[in-house]
Amino acid sequence: MxxxxxxxxxxxxxxxxxxxxxxxxxxxxxxxxxxxxxxxxxxxxxxxxxxxxxxxxxxxxxxxxxxxxxxxxxxxxxxxxxxxxxxxxxxxxxxxxxxxxxxxxxxxxxxxIVDAAQEASPRIIVGCTRKHVPGTKSFAVRAVRAGGATMHRLGLSETVLVFAQHRAFLHDEPLSALVERLRRAAPEQKLIIEVTSLDEARAAREAGFDVIQIDKLKPEAVAQIVSAIGAGTPRPMISATGGINVGNAGAYAKTGVDMLVTSAPYFxxxxxxxxxxxxx
Missing domain, CATH: 3.90.1170.20 (Quinolinate phosphoribosyl transferase, N-terminal domain)
Incomplete structure (x- = not known):
């Protein structure tokens, strides 16, 4: 149907x-x-x-x-x-x-991309962003799923993802305060934050974010972050994004992240x- x-x-x-x-x-x-x-x-x-x-x-x-x-x-x-x-x-x-x-x-x-990633890490998930051509979301979602991937974000109304651009407006408000505010505003949603360094990842884990998304770092740096924050409980979910494609999906999958996030299939x-x- x-x-x-x-x-x-x-x-x-x-x-x-x-x-x-x-x-x-x-x-x-x-x-x-x-x-x-x-x-x-x-x-x-x-x-x-x-x-x-x-x-x-x-x-x-x-x-x-x-x-x-x-x-x-x-x-x-x-x-x-x-x-x-x-x-x-x-x-x-x-x-x-x-x-x-x-x-x-x-x-x-x-x-x-799914095949390349799962050859290196059989349980890893590949998620696609919402960077499809505007107006084609229903087609894009079905195509991504037909290819064995999932959607990273369907839209702004159903996910909470804090970027550096958001934090720029908040005058260095502590991450723990952001988590508290977001838990009240969206109590049933997982809280995701994008980071670009090991120090940011450690701070995000300490603050209580559910998902730590590592952006535009080489596989070696991603592996270092996974090793540093992936031990113990509760363990945040860790994803990698930024320039991931069929040629490097295997290398990123080997870092130990739980999920790869990519826009490559749309192009x-x-x-x-x-x-x-x-x-x-």
């Missing part, structure tokens, strides 16, 4: 075909029965195939979908087939294709899907 709302799908379809398909209608193909096949040109981890199928159905096609988001498929494998009148097939084909290509690219990139190469449309 697609997680995309009908309103979102209608908006995508209307954006591409607001006043009919001039080419298909001009050639008299709109009422001729046809068949369409989507085939993977690359090995990929699929995302948004259910949304693409729902969009094609909305346009008037009958869709057969044998794979699902999260599946890893080989080049040459069929993703979906659709039957319908030419007007329906041509109207929805490009939007459906682009949905799969774009978000499968994100899912494939996320899966590569990965889209996958390539071949679309073939023929008369039935």
């Amino acid at each position: 697609s997680g995309t709302s009908r309103a979102e799908l209608e908006s995508l379809l209307y954006d591409d075909v607001p006043n009919g398909d001039l080419t298909t209608e001009g050639l008299g193909l709109a009422r001729i029965a046809g068949k369409m096949t989507f085939t993977a040109r690359d090995e990929m981890v699929l995302a948004e195939v259910e949304s693409a199928a729902a969009l094609l159905e909305m346009a008037g096609c009958h869709v057969s979908l044998d794979v699902q988001s999260g599946n890893r498929i080989a080049a040459g494998q069929t993703i979906l087939t659709a039957q319908g009148k030419g007007g329906s097939l041509f109207a929805a084909s490009k939007v459906a294709q682009t949905l799969i290509e774009t978000w499968s690219g994100v899912a494939t990139a996320a899966r590569a 990965g190469r889209p996958c390539d899907v071949k679309v073939d449309i023929r008369p039935a």
